[in-house]
Structure formats: structure tokens, C-alpha cells
Amino acid sequence: MADPNQYLRLQLGESSYLLPSASGFTIEQREHLITNKSPEGNVAAWQSVRSARLPAYCLDGMLRVTRHQDWHRAVFLDALPHAVGLVVDEVQLLPRSETTVSLFTPLGLPPTRLGHLFSGAWVTGNRIILVLDPKTFVAYLQSLGEV
Numbered sequence: 001m002a003d004p005n006q007y008l009r010l011q012l013g014e015s016s017y018l019l020p021s022a023s024g025f026t027i028e029q030r031e032h033l034i035t036n037k038s039p040e041g042n043v044a045a046w047q048s049v050r051s052a053r054l055p056a057y058c059l060d061g062m063l064r065v066t067r068h069q070d071w072h073r074a075v076f077l078d079a080l081p082h083a084v085g086l087v088v089d090e091v092q093l094l095p096r097s098e099t100t101v102s103l104f105t106p107l108g109l110p111p112t113r114l115g116h117l118f119s120g121a122w123v124t125g126n127r128i129i130l131v132l133d134p135k136t137f138v139a140y141l142q143s144l145g146e147v
Contacts (some may be wrong), residue, residue, distance in 0.1 A: 015061030036055070044056055055085060056086060077138050082137055104120050112140050118132060
């Protein structure tokens with residue numbers, strides 16, 4: 001488990017997002033997962049845990065479901081009733097001392113029943129990286145289902 005004073009940087013295509021590490025997660029290598037070889041459905045891979053299969057979704061930089069084959073890791077976020085995963089192009093732990101996050105609320109209606117996907121933003125140089133709200137992001141992933 002990561003230090004609660006860190007952020008996890010998730011690279012999805014050309015976009016990066018931060019996730020507070022206090023939300024709880026595990027990082028799995030692709031070779032430890034069951035890859036979805038079917039072109040059907042939203043799930044890119046599953047993690048087999050006891051008698052359950054935990055889904056991992058592949059999202060593009062705009063957080064839309066996509067499928068590509070050149071990924072190496074998935075991040076599984078702790079959630080109830082079970083963890084849910086996200087296929088990432090790159091993942092990195094960043095100490096909070098290196099990140100200064102400001103509160104941020106997007107304009108418009110929230111895309112999920114729990115609210116907006118983002119709770120903050122980190123400005124680094126001329127780049128802005130949005131901070132995902134863990135509970136809302138998990139709800140978003142769970143809403144994708146295995147369709």
C-alpha cells in the first residue's frame with residue numbers, strides 16, 4: 001500500500017490524471033490478468049480472485065471506453081462490493097510534496113449520480129492534471145458494466 005501522502009499518476013493515452021493513493025489500490029501486471037480476447041464488451045481484462053473475476057476497463061484520454069492491445073498494467077481500485085480496474089499506459093506514484101493540488105469543480109451537470117469525476121487540479125508548468133474523485137470514479141467504472 002502506498003503512503004497516504006502520495007498521488008498515483010495514471011496515463012491514459014495522451015492524458016494524465018491523478019488519484020489520491022489513500023483511496024486504496026493494487027497494481028497488476030498484464031501477465032497476471034485474463035485478457036478479454038473478444039472484440040465484444042467493455043472489459044479489457046479480468047483479475048481472478050478466489051471465485052470471482054474483477055473487471056478492468058480500458059479508457060481513452062477522454063475517459064471513454066476503448067480497446068487497445070499495447071498495455072502492460074492495470075490499477076484495481078478498492079471498492080464495494082468488489083474492486084474495479086483500469087488499464088493504464090503508465091502508472092507512477094508522486095509524493096504530495098511534489099504536487100500542489102487546488103480544489104476544482106467542473107462546470108455543468110455531474111456525469112454520475114455521485115457527482116463530478118474531478119475534485120482537484122494540479123498545475124505543473126504549463127500543464128494541468130485533473131485529480132479524480134475516488135468514490136465518483138469507482139462509481140463511473142462500475143457503471144460501465146460488462147456490456
